[in-house]
Amino acid sequence: MATAARKSGDVVLKLENISLAFGGVKALSDISFDVREYxxxxxIGPNGAGKSSLLNVINGVYHPQQGTIMFRGKQRRDMDTHEAAAQGIARTFQNIALFRGMTVLDNIMTGRNLRMNATFIEQAIWVGRARREELENRRKVEEVIDFLEIQHIRKTPVGRLPYGLQKRVELARALAAEPSLLLLDEPMAGMNVEEKQDMCRFVLDVNEQYGTTIVLIEHDMGVVMDISDRVVVLDYGKKIGDGTPDNIRNNQTVIDAYLGVAH
Amino acid sequence: MLYREAGQFKASYATDQQIFPIRQDRIAVAALTALAFVIVPLVADQYWLSAILIPFLIFALAAVGLNILTGYAGQLSLGTAAFMAVGAFGAWNFVLRVPGMPLLVAFALGGICAALVGIVFGLPSLRIKGFYLAVATLAAQFFVVWALTKFNWFSNYSTSGVITTQRMEILGFAFDTPRAKYFLTLTVVVVLALAAKNMVRSSIGRAWMAIRDMDVAAEVIGIPMLRTKLLAFAISSFYAGVAGALYAYCYLGTVEPEGFNLDLSFKILFMIILGGVGSILGSFLGAGFIVLLPIFLNTVARPLENLLGLSLPPGLMSNLELIVFGGLIIFFLIVEPHGLARLWQITKEKLRLWPFPH
Structure with a gap:
């Protein structure tokens, strides 16, 4: 268990009384929780509990009807999706959302687009800042490629890769942005045991080496209990539990709603 | 020489990110450019220059423009001819109304006019996609032709909006022979095609492709939807506008708004479908194919007619052309939706391994 060994810092993200409804469907009601640095x-929670909606609220895809979000001391409720990226929030998706027509390298380079400021005219002539930025960012991207051990596929179009590698490329694309907060939506769904182990290792390495704060949705309880510091449990859009893995494991409401008991 | 990368080791990111990373490609491109600039003007006759090569280059440029919008940014457009018309009439008016206006500046300004019109008609793309967007760009097609015919000011009050281009002169050199016009067209097209290639391999190109492939993910990464889409419309229309100006000045000499009709838009759309959606090379292949096909059919059909002792009715020839066009487009959409450029890429991948494919 890595829990005790790692340091947790101040609260970087704080959600208060978030409610989100789509028409008559209440996806989230009155959710409050916080995320500490590092x-x-x-x-966690059953399917349809509102986990992905919560991530979408955090990075600005959905705008909650009620409640406030504090991120790094700034309060916000509504913002454009692309602004979240500028504030250092990156994410991966439950269903792989890679750019299928592009190579692995181009996908990951796209993750760094925000760091390229050359105008399209400079890029068209390929001089000065445009050229320099391409090379600098390529170097950063290669670091991420090395880190996630995907050197051998960097020139492959992502559509041709197997599922497990696509998931890894998606993580690489998110990491390339050098986010301070990384949202992972079921990064290990549909993987076999070895792939899950690899992915866990990468997630923990990211957390330790880069000091990235990670918010993660996952169904594999073994994984969740092993790698997370604190766990939030949702059910039907409501928060039913919040605490360390040990607390959650012994929380009767959570056991009833989600974990179940061994028979 | 075999098409192989073996032995070409990249020691820096700069060499890996060259515009043509493979040595054989660099040689081929250099050879083609030399051929186009040196050999072709020496051997090609007037007919080849003014009836085949110049229109080929101009259509290729328009196709590059459409490919930026449709192939890279994923926004289907049926208004290419309209943007060409804006470019042609824009450049003509700048030369007419601004004394001492340099020709190339007028072409660029014509392109900028087209870019502005493109931005206006690109605004719906923020809300609608696919076929519905195509219909919105269709509005551009009809509106521009209507406006240019309706408001005589654009054609300096000539009847039915016909304009005849002014004499072309750059730095005292007159471009009045087919050969000179060919040089002018070629230079503009090569420069703009290289610029397009550079754009699609840098961050703006990646932003376009990201929006094409998965727009939600693109936005989450931090790509601003509004700016990126409108920039694609603007640059695409700029290319179409410059192509339109060249179409008027270097190819036809006399144009009217009706000449930039929906047929022309479709023709350019067919070029990128046949040539390759999302490929700069494909724009050239498609343009070459569609310009050369009617000529090829003519040269084949005549001897065939004599050989079989038939006498085809004259109307049949042009219809035959349409039938072959239609057939080919259906064929390509089914068999190879990525066009000639994709076929070329597959050939290259095969050649890399040939003759030992295992």
Whole structure:
């Protein structure tokens, strides 16, 4: 268990009384929780509990009707999706959302687009800043490629890769942005045991080496209990539990709603 | 020489990110450019220059423009001819109304006019996609032709909006022979095609492709939807506008708004479908194919007619052309939706391994 060994810092993200509804469907009602710097925060719950909606609220895809979000001391409720990226929030998706027509390298380079400021005219002539930025960012991207051990596929179009590698490329694309907060939506769904182990290792390495705060949705309880510092449990859009893995494991409401008992 | 990368080791990111990373490609491109600039003007006759090569280059440029919008940014457009018309009439008016206006500046300004019109008609793309967007760009097609015919000011009050281009002169050199016009067209097209290639391999190109492939993910990464899409419309229309100006000045000499009709838009769309959606090379292949096909059919059909002792009715020839066009487009959409450029890429991948494919 890595829990005790790692340091957790101040609260970087604080959600207060978030409610989100789509028409008559209440996806989230009155959710409050916080995320501390450097921690791995897991969100668990049955299907349809509102986990992905919660991530979408955090990075600005959905705008909650009620409640406030504090990120790094700034309060916000509504913002454009692309602004979240500028503030250092990156994410991966439950269903792989890679750019299928592009190579692995181009996908990951796209993750660094925000760091390229050359105008299209400079890029068209390929001089000065445009050229320099391409090379600098390529170097950073290669670091991420090395880190995630995907050197051998960097020139492959992502559509041709197997599922497990696509998931890894998606993580690489998110990491390339050098985010301070990384949202992972079921990074290990559909993987076999070895692939899950690899992915866990990468997630923990990211957390330790880069000091990235991680919010993660996962269904594999073994994984969640092993790698996360604190866990939030959702059910039907409501928060039913919040605490360390040990607390959650012994929380009767959570056991009833989600974990179940061994028979 | 075999098409192989073996032995070409990249020691720096700069060499890996060259515009043509493979040595054979660099040689081929250099050879083609030399051929186009040196050999072709020496051997090609007037007919080849003014009836085949110049229109080929101009259509290729328009196709590059459309490919930026449709192939890279994923926004289907049926208004290419309209943007060409804006470019042609824009450049003509700048030369007419601004004394001492340099020709190339007028072409660029014509392109900028087209870019502005493109931005206006690109605004719906923020809300609508696919076929519905195509219909919105269709509005551009009809509106521009209507406006240019309706408001005589654009054609300096000539009847039915016909304009005849002014004499072309750059730095005292007159471009009045087919050969000179060919040089002018070629230079503009090569420069703009290289610029397009550079754009699609840098961050703006990646932003376009990201929006094409998965727009939600693109936005989450931090790509601003509004700016990126409108920039694609603007640059695409700029290319179409410059192509339109060249179409008027270097190819036809006399144009009217009706000449930039929906047929022309479709023709350019077919070029990128046949040549390759999302490929700069494909724009050239498609343009070459569509310009050369009617000529090829003519040269084949005549001897065939004599050989079989038939006499085809004259109307049949042009219809035959349409039938072959239609057939080919259906064929390509089914068999190879990525066009000639994709076929070329597959050939290259095969050649890399040939003759030992295992």
């Amino acid at each position: 921690e791995v925060r897991a969100i």
